[in-house]
Amino acid sequence: MGIQWRDSLSVGVEVIDKQHKELLMRFDRLLNACEEGQGTAELKKLLAFLEEYVQTHFRYEEALQQLRRYPGYEEHRAQHASFVARIRELREKTDKEGFSTHHVLETNNMLLKWLLNHISKVDTKLGEFINSGTP
Numbered sequence: 001m002g003i004q005w006r007d008s009l010s011v012g013v014e015v016i017d018k019q020h021k022e023l024l025m026r027f028d029r030l031l032n033a034c035e036e037g038q039g040t041a042e043l044k045k046l047l048a049f050l051e052e053y054v055q056t057h058f059r060y061e062e063a064l065q066q067l068r069r070y071p072g073y074e075e076h077r078a079q080h081a082s083f084v085a086r087i088r089e090l091r092e093k094t095d096k097e098g099f100s101t102h103h104v105l106e107t108n109n110m111l112l113k114w115l116l117n118h119i120s121k122v123d124t125k126l127g128e129f130i131n132s133g134t135p
């Protein structure tokens with residue numbers, strides 16, 4: 001597979017770009033581990049890392065939005081919350097029912113698509129606002 005960060009995904013804010021790179025790398029690692037048929041313990045660990053990192057990253061973006069009084073904050077935060085809920089749901093399901101590689105691959109591909117779309121639209125808009133110099 002291989003999910004690559006590309007320059008066109010840059011939102012123009014260095015810290016956010018760095019976190020997006022890390023996030024994509026963690027997605028990639030989990031998806032590769034699924035495809036390589038790695039053990040449940042490893043897959044669970046990777047999913048837990050991903051879930052935690054998603055939250056760290058979203059918290060950063062939200063704090064920045066509050067600091068800069070970003071007008072799109074509520075809507076942006078709601079999008080993050082729905083993503084967090086979906087990844088939590090996936091993790092809870094694997095905790096309860098064991099790790100179905102097929103299910104994890106399918107769900108993660110969906111989440112990844114969502115994320116790429118979010119970065120290129122919603123986060124890009126945020127980046128433009130931050131760089132516009134609006135106090």
Ligand SMILES: [Fe+2]
Binds near residue numbers: 061123
């Ligand atoms: Fe975002």
